[in-house]
Amino acid sequence: MKSGYEAVIGLEVHAQLKTESKAFCSCPTVYGAQPNVNVCPICLGHPGTLPVLNENLVAFAVRMGLATNCSIREHSTFSRKNYFYPDLPKGYQISQYSDPICYNGWVEIETDAGEKNIGITRIHMEEDAGKSIHDLDIDTLVDLNRSGIPLIEIVSEPDIRTAHEAYQYLLGIRQTLVFLGICDGNLEEGSLRCDANVSVRKKGDTHLNTKSEVKNLNSFRNVEKAIGYEIDRQIALMEDGNEVQHQTMMWDAGSGKTKVMRSKEEAHDYRYFAEPDLLGVTVDSVMIEKQTGLIPELGLQKKRRFMLEYGLPAYDAAILTDDVQLALYYEEACQALSERSEEACKMVSNWILTELMREMSEKKVNIRETGIGAAQLASLVDVVANGSISHKVAKEILPDMFGSDVTAQQIIKERGLEQVSDESTIKELVAQVLLVNAESVEKLKQGKTNLFGFLVGQALKASGGSANPSVVCSIMKEALEMEVGE
Amino acid sequence: MNASISISEKISEFLKNVEQHSDLNAFITINSELDSLAAISDERIAAGLARPLEGVTVAVKDNISIKGMQLTCGSKILNGFQPLYNATVVELLTDAGALMVAKTNMDEFAMGSSNETSYFGPVRNPHNKQCVPGGSSGGSAVAVAAGICDVALGSDTGGSIRQPAAFCGVYGFKPTYGRVSRYGLTAFASSLDQIGIFSNNITDMRNVFRVIAKHDKFDSTSHVNAAFNEDANTNGNANTNGNANGNANTEPLAEIRVGKLAEKYLVGCAPEIISAYNAMLQDMVQRGCVVEEVLLPNIETWIPTYFILATAEASSNLARFDGVRYGNRVGDGTSDFITDSRTDGFGEEVKRRIMLGTYVLSSGYYDAYYKKAQQARRLISNAYATMFTTVDVLALPTTPTTAFPIGDKTADVVSMWLSDLYTVSANIAGIPAISIPYGKDGKGLPIGLQLQSAMFTDEMLLDVAEQITLACAT
Numbered sequence: 004m005k006s007g008y009e010a011v012i013g014l015e016v017h018a019q020l021k022t023e024s025k026a027f028c029s030c031p032t033v034y035g036a037q038p039n040v041n042v043c044p045i046c047l048g049h050p051g052t053l054p055v056l057n058e059n060l061v062a063f064a065v066r067m068g069l070a071t072n073c074s075i076r077e078h079s080t081f082s083r084k085n086y087f088y089p090d091l092p093k094g095y096q097i098s099q100y101s102d103p104i105c106y107n108g109w110v111e112i113e114t115d116a117g118e119k120n121i122g123i124t125r126i127h128m129e130e131d132a133g134k135s136i137h138d139l140d141i142d143t144l145v146d147l148n149r150s151g152i153p154l155i156e157i158v159s160e161p162d163i164r165t166a167h168e169a170y171q172y173l174l175g176i177r178q179t180l181v182f183l184g185i186c187d188g189n190l191e192e193g194s195l196r197c198d199a200n201v202s203v204r205k206k207g208d209t210h211l212n213t214k215s216e217v218k219n220l221n222s223f224r225n226v227e228k229a230i231g232y233e234i235d236r237q238i239a240l241m242e243d244g245n246e247v248q249h250q251t252m253m254w255d256a257g258s259g260k261t262k263v264m265r266s267k268e269e270a271h272d273y274r275y276f277a278e279p280d281l282l283g284v285t286v287d288s289v290m291i292e293k294q295t296g297l298i299p300e301l302g303l304q305k306k307r308r309f310m311l312e313y314g315l316p317a318y319d320a321a322i323l324t325d326d327v328q329l330a331l332y333y334e335e336a337c338q339a340l341s342e343r344s345e346e347a348c349k350m351v352s353n354w355i356l357t358e359l360m361r362e363m364s365e366k367k368v369n370i371r372e373t374g375i376g377a378a379q380l381a382s383l384v385d386v387v388a389n390g391s392i393s394h395k396v397a398k399e400i401l402p403d404m405f406g407s408d409v410t411a412q413q414i415i416k417e418r419g420l421e422q423v424s425d426e427s428t429i430k431e432l433v434a435q436v437l438l439v440n441a442e443s444v445e446k447l448k449q450g451k452t453n454l455f456g457f458l459v460g461q462a463l464k465a466s467g468g469s470a471n472p473s474v475v476c477s478i479m480k481e482a483l484e485m486e487v488g489e
Numbered sequence: 490m491n492a493s494i495s496i497s498e499k500i501s502e503f504l505k506n507v508e509q510h511s512d513l514n515a516f517i518t519i520n521s522e523l524d525s526l527a528a529i530s531d532e533r534i535a536a537g538l539a540r541p542l543e544g545v546t547v548a549v550k551d552n553i554s555i556k557g558m559q560l561t562c563g564s565k566i567l568n569g570f571q572p573l574y575n576a577t578v579v580e581l582l583t584d585a586g587a588l589m590v591a592k593t594n595m596d597e598f599a600m601g602s603s604n605e606t607s608y609f610g611p612v613r614n615p616h617n618k619q620c621v622p623g624g625s626s627g628g629s630a631v632a633v634a635a636g637i638c639d640v641a642l643g644s645d646t647g648g649s650i651r652q653p654a655a656f657c658g659v660y661g662f663k664p665t666y667g668r669v670s671r672y673g674l675t676a677f678a679s680s681l682d683q684i685g686i687f688s689n690n691i692t693d694m695r696n697v698f699r700v701i702a703k704h705d706k707f708d709s710t711s712h713v714n715a716a717f718n719e720d721a722n723t724n725g726n727a728n729t730n731g732n733a734n735g736n737a738n739t740e741p742l743a744e745i746r747v748g749k750l751a752e753k754y755l756v757g758c759a760p761e762i763i764s765a766y767n768a769m770l771q772d773m774v775q776r777g778c779v780v781e782e783v784l785l786p787n788i789e790t791w792i793p794t795y796f797i798l799a800t801a802e803a804s805s806n807l808a809r810f811d812g813v814r815y816g817n818r819v820g821d822g823t824s825d826f827i828t829d830s831r832t833d834g835f836g837e838e839v840k841r842r843i844m845l846g847t848y849v850l851s852s853g854y855y856d857a858y859y860k861k862a863q864q865a866r867r868l869i870s871n872a873y874a875t876m877f878t879t880v881d882v883l884a885l886p887t888t889p890t891t892a893f894p895i896g897d898k899t900a901d902v903v904s905m906w907l908s909d910l911y912t913v914s915a916n917i918a919g920i921p922a923i924s925i926p927y928g929k930d931g932k933g934l935p936i937g938l939q940l941q942s943a944m945f946t947d948e949m950l951l952d953v954a955e956q957i958t959l960a961c962a963t
Contacts, residue, residue, distance in 0.1 A: 044573050044574050047814060048809040048814070049554075049573065050554065050560060050567070050675040050676075050809070050810075051553070051554045051572070051671075051673040051674050051676070052574075052672070052673075053671065053672050053707060053709065054709065055706065055707060056709065085804075085805050087808065087811060087824065087827050088824065089811070089813045089823065089824060089827070092813075093808065094805070094807075094809050143823050145813065272851055274804075274805070274850035274851060274855075275850075276801060276805070276850055276855075276859060279710075279802060280679050280709060281709050282709050282710065
């Protein structure tokens, strides 16, 4: 961002809720079915049909509200948002307008400049429209499987200042939704969708300038790129003495640019009014209590605990807590360590972040499907930590642990891989090596110190890889000093 | 309901009558499976397994869904549409043994007071075929008035059952909002719409109401206490019918408190309607009723409030008729065909009301119209609630005039709308109301008078209507 300017950004996030049935009828919500299969007269908008509220929509919205520090409205109502589009069967969307179920909350994000709270203006309930498919040659096609899928819309305050903050905020919202078990959080499949309101102003100004709305942000990377582009575009306009127009912009990932979708004049007048087919929604203390009880430890909270409890660096803690399953696996593994030191806990993290995550991405599986249990991984860390085997050997035996339930100890025993750390055995070995390599020892004495590594390697080789490298090192050093000292 | 002939014979008779009265244009679709349905009814009767409404012939307004029978709502826009499900009322009546014999003609989407806005042409009044039958449930009123069916279902958003009942000389009952499920009734104005009944007597009316008054989980506005209350008594607020001294009184109408309108509220009424109104009140006094004049402070707000709320809701409810999934489709393009299909499929009155409703909901006008109408609605409801603490029943005309000639008012929309003055308030307040046939005018056209009562006193209202009928007949 050009210095002297500041961006003011607010995000509107739509999250599809993982209820069994749709918001106002009993059709299933499963993704990926044949087009127009999960439909009934109600979500097809046939004459005479009426909506009946799915109570889980309310429960999930309340859970998200509580998790984002919102006030929960005791009595709220539904409204109709009226507009015509071929994939909107009733010609209106049942939504909430003036009295959203959750309001006035906040979430914490971590930015480059430290922690920051982003306000949540409101969270409201609504139903999804169907899907128009334009990219086929034949014609525009409409799939109404999505019609009536329950959504919540989470609207932030204009507290976000950079494209990266917007990215962090969206990550946080996604993580919370997923941790609460109410949304898949999949931007690509559209179970999470994001629009951004962006304006820029001179640093120090307090008024808000005209904003534009950026749509079609269908990946986390695109959110950051599109907002960054839009900020630069608006600054360039201001630099040239032009005014930013109130417009809806469409992000085109192909060209990496935002394009005008519609101007203010073309904006819809949604003619909101109270939905006469539904009664108001009442949230009582019983529901609040129940939903509060269903909120698990959330992302940042968990990350900070991991840093404190396991002594992990922020980087490790962030990755491990980004995914509930991963976090759970990590904690199980640490629990299973025979001796839980900070070093051992960090080693568990290293194994997950490197070997296991590679396995996960190669095989496209989750941590539980990698075929190595948390206790098995702990056994592997145990034997490295207590010096039974080297890290190198550990890496070699890991593949044999996948898909079995053997522990590292069992493998070592079976194959006689145990490291030799006995000093007298190693002293003998070292003496042998120094004798055979007298020439190298001579050169080392004359100053070619890098030959030390060579000599250690020779000793390890002579042991067939079973000698404990650090014991070899210290004994080798001792032996050479004696010789030098002579 | 004539029990001396078989149901199969009754159905042949019905089909003959349909043919004979085809000039009335009361029906849009006749059920094609009546023979087999009648046979089942006859078998059940023979086996002693007759259900409460076994073989009762019911005509159903064509905005109520019957699976497999085309649904038109009197409009071109639903061209060829076959519903996939039964309305809750249709399920309940069928389960009770009633036969859904036909779908009746109606004003397009129930918008009209004369049945002249139907895409299928006007319905004619059996008392004078040059006159309108009233609307919007004109076909249902005529089906009962001409003796073609035992009873009929209609929908009443601002008088669409009571007004045609008055014009055709039959009973027309709009129950309390929430007592009869709206599931399957094509919405005109959801917060005002109520399915109701046409009949030739109160016994039939009560029998049908007993079956269809039921809580329905598919209609969120259906009331949990919707079911018919057998214990409800004529004297709305007491279980035993006695006077102040506790002595049994044999006159069923004794001590019923009746509200009457001050003369100024009857200014626009035909003299013969005023005479009938006064005669009914006189009779009620003689039967022991306490009749007193009541204040209706906001009567001038009834019509504007009604037309703002009804058209606003209609503009949204009728948005689904877009030619995308069913019905009339004209033109192409990704969304241009929506405009073309609607322009072609809707009639003038429907377009007029959609435009008005769109206007009153538009940003910049919402507060001045829709919001104000919502506030007026609350005041009207409150005024009614207050009034019903002092009277049990409010008596008023159903219509300012008797049936008018076809074509008489079609050019004067406002005068047509104003003729709904006495009926719209019951929908605004959600209260039950019934139109009772009460003699005829000099031209031989029926006069209808109306009784209204507090919410959920439908049973009492039917009882009072029954007593007045007895008096009128003597």
